[in-house]
Amino acid sequence: MDSMLIYKALLTVGVFAVSLGIAAYLTWGERKLAAILQDRVGPDRAGPFGLLQPLADGVKMLMKEEMIPSKANKWLFIFGPSFFMLTACMTGAVIPWGSGITVDGVVYPLQVTDINIGLLYLLGVVSIGVYGIMIGGWSSNNKYSLLGALRASSQMISYEVAMGMALIALTMITGTLSLGEISRQQDAGLANVVYQPLGFLIFIICAFAETNRAPFDLPESESELVGGYHTEYSSMKLGFFLFAEYINMFISSAVMATLYFGGYNFPFQHELGLEGNTLAILQTAALFIKIAIFIFVFMWVRWTLPRFRYDQLMNLGWKVLLPLSIANIFITGIVMWALGKLN
């Protein structure tokens, strides 16, 4: 299986490159969409429609002076953004980007690895992602950074509980933690959102909180905490923090599409009369369309809603979402028992 090993290595690099490329263009898309929603023009100077703007931003980030505060812990200061970026990129490994390409009778799956605990891996990597923010904010030796880091960690822990509970209800239906298997199940049946509408709602709200996006962007909250955990950061280390947020957004959109909206499957895909690689390519395209819609929702929400107050954030997490997700587990259990699906 030497060729498979080389293929997997190439696929890993490919997923990495696509995540980075998409994240780069999300910075452009975010600014453009914000402009459109606010009746402005947005970036339009660099290249046609401002399409070279990410390049200009990247060059700017790299060329900026790099500052490390003299009282900061230098190694942890550098480690923070690097780790945050690393965890953001790691999550792409378990997502099935397509059903698989067949060449010479060998099926090359479009998923780096289909581990049977894929969902658990995803949750684990997302949770350790907060260490990047926490270490970065703490090592800055700045009260704003520390407050931002504290907010980030408490927010992430609070919302992970509800998120995990929502996923428990999902796994009760699917009976598996493998993302590839969940995708295949949705090909045979309906998309999971039909069975788990409440679970999906809880999951998407938690996804907003986990990616530190508005209205849950309290860790940054530039209006009260200067810049939150990245107050002291400059140059490409700041770029890593900002960039990782977009990668997280892309990956969580992919996760939502995979878990709740049928993954790479699209309606009536077997009635088209297409098969093999053509269908596989169309499926990947369908997945990316779903991801694009979710990303649009992410941005749309950001440019609509103001930031939560901190007590509102905690109330929503613990007093609304957590009871709702537990109720969701019970409802799912009762319905499954009534339909005789429990074994």
Add this chain to the structure above:
Amino acid sequence: MALTNRSKQVTVRELTWSERLYLPAIFKGMMITLSHIFKRTPTVKYPDQIREMAPVYRGQHVLKRDEAGAERCTACGLCAVACPAEAITMESAERKKGEESLYREEKYARIYEINMLRCIFCGLCEEACPKEAIFLTDRIVPSSFTRGEEVFGKDKLVEPNDARVDVSKRQRKEVLEFKKDKKHLHNLTYQDARPKVTAHH
């Protein structure tokens, strides 16, 4: 008393459980932002696009030449006296022999400066000028990096011979009517005035 029909009575009360879910309010807000996708952008991409000026717009000044290309300004200083912002300074000089084609009158402005940072673009200089020499145009004063650059000298104010500035917008019927008592001999055009001026001597 309500000034508009949009005022709303607000109360301070605890949110109900369904309100604490925030979802209906969020949905309402998102529909508002969505509707803005289909709205027109009012942006004018200056300097690629220049917004159409109102006919009475008062922008950067021009020092006019007459039909033969001689500067009309005689450095009488009435504009500087009229200027409420004291933005205009000038220094006069006597016209030498052989410079008749350059300056219309025997006296001319050797230095003529308008400080664009002081100027309030009221147009009183234009009103005061007995020689139809200074006009405000529909051109926008360009920005600069230093204050010094904003003091415009004759190099920037006098219209070039090969690129005349149209001020017909400023010479509307009402303006000409207002100025008709200033229609003196020396205010006529170069060709008309010249023989009569020499006849006086």
